[in-house]
Amino acid sequence: MRQLSVLLAVSAMTLMSPAFAADSAAPASSHATPAGEVILLTGRGTATNPQTGAIRGLVKGDPVYSGDILNAGSNSYMNLKFSDGAFVLLRPNTRFSIDRYAYTPSSAPPATPPPPVTPALPARPATPPPADRHPVTTASSTEGTLQRAFLRLLKGGFRTVSGLIGKTNADDYLVTTPVATIGIRGTDYYAYICDLACANDPIILESLDLAHLGHDLAVGATLDGVIHGSIAVTNAAGHTEILTAGQFLLTLSDGRQIRLPSEPDFLRAQPFPDPLTLCVS
Template sequence: MNPLSANLVYRIVLALVLAFVTFVPLQVTAAEASSANTDSGKPFATVWRLRGDVYATGKLGVPRKLREGGTVYVGEKVHATPNSEAVLKTGDAGIVAVRPGAEFVPERFAAEGKSSDHQILRLITGSLRVISGWISQLNRSEHRVVTPSATIGIRGTDHEPYVLPAEMADATWHQGTYDKVNRGSTLLDANGGNVAIDSGKVGFARDPRAAGGRTRGLMTLLLPVLLTKVPEFFVPGSFDQEMDRYSETVDAVSQKQLETHVGKARPPAEQKAKPVEEAAAAPETRVSEPSRPESGCSPAAIGRAWLNRFDRALEGRDIKTILDLFAPDIVAKANVRSGDGTSTLEFGRVEFVQSTLNALAGLKDYQQRRVSIDAALAEGESAKRCKRITVKSVAIEQGLMNGQPYRFEALEDYLLEQRKGEWVAVKAQTTQR
């Protein structure tokens, strides 16, 4: 047993514990913003194409059935019944196609040919196809789609945001926000992380409210990720061929309409929107692995070096290094106390890492004492081979998390494996004691 000075444990245990109340202020803020919305009641779009029954509901709560040529207003909730869809043409020559079963609200909209023009859509459930008009050129920082789990920034784009609800989620496709880009690119931002989605790609951000079978308000937060394939629930709509042709010409069409609208050449675009702020990353500190003795290797030194590198990367919010320390196929487990006894939670690599980083933000007055660390060759390994080692440690930590006092004692258990000359964790488990 050897003491370890690096303060690691709180990123492992607190990473797996966030109160559900953390997300309530975001919902309240959105509601307050809606009540003070100066755009409410202004025209948002004209119904260009329609199939089936699509409704718009205003402040009075009375739905009205949309008709081709009719108007949708800012602040109205638009809902398409199953097997129904609509294509709306916005005032900046953009398109918002409402897929079957989708529900969304155009929360903010102004298309006056100014650098202050804006379009903010709140997608509640289902899918839209959004083809951006001139607003994405004049003020792309204020051209967004907001969902329950993410914000999608527009960069001159033809894309399809999709909110997959709990009742449609399964083991393959989880509850959350998906975004498929047909042309241009978007930025999917969720829970302190973001990913750029280029043409032909699909991004995903899991809904933090998706607690599965968990017995208390515990969750982890995902970094947005790029998917390796397009989910099968992305199905073309009845008017997609027509929209495909429109998408090819929308830049020229919107530019011409803008010049007609303002009566002159397009005004100069605003300065490029500031990129989404990322946590400052400290210069990565490489921890030299101890040289192996001729007779074998030193599991304790290797384990300590791996933990030290992990600790430094966390302190610097170095997401890339943290991801590099965990194998892509890792499954991290946490055994935590709940009102009904003990709950066992499982997380993929990205969930595990992002929840770790999010836990840091809510900590104050943190104190940690590592009681022990023990490292050994994994079962079946030899000192000569030295490819897999186990690392175990007991630690105690306490402080304030989101303003509330806490104290944890936990046992951590890692299986490290050497892959392509680097030590990565292929298994990770923490048990609250």
């Protein structure tokens, strides 16, 4: 009995060892195909697996996965490159979720043309397929390709240069914020969830005054701006505003959408860096 007690005690200590704890904290998606990787991190960043609650620290070169919730710390920029070629740059104090992401381009070789039919021979009737055969379908509007990028901004802001997803079928790409959704067809734009710096900006305050709206509506609003291309911003009521290069929109917490005459001052003072060039640590 004493030997059995000692064996049980050793087993319990093994389970509680740091090596076991580190293994249990490994991401559940460690064997999945990465959605992308971290190509720049100036400060601290983490990824949370919402299913297990496990949090892992990130460094340059680390993969990120579909389902991850990413956090950029204070004074920390995190630049991500996704498998479809998109770049997403997170500002400091940003929380960003890769809700659902997949990109599998078709690798099938081009079809070989059938040999010519000799006119002297009668055509043989096609053999019907077995009764249990079903046609193969793909999960995307692009033949031979599985693609989707459903993302969510929870806090802070990001700038993105889009990749291949969404260029063929806009329904394959969607960014959700607390008050709006954003769709694209290939573009360079940013989104920011307004905090006090945003709510106290003179450009925003003047625009709210002209619309006879209270300044308190700015906190929690989504601010969007387009550098190149265009985006479609839809509020909870289903109304969509199209923004093109050099245009800026504020979607308020009550759903109202206010076009701004220019970029807010706080973003001109501390602009979003270009994610295509910000890739060195």
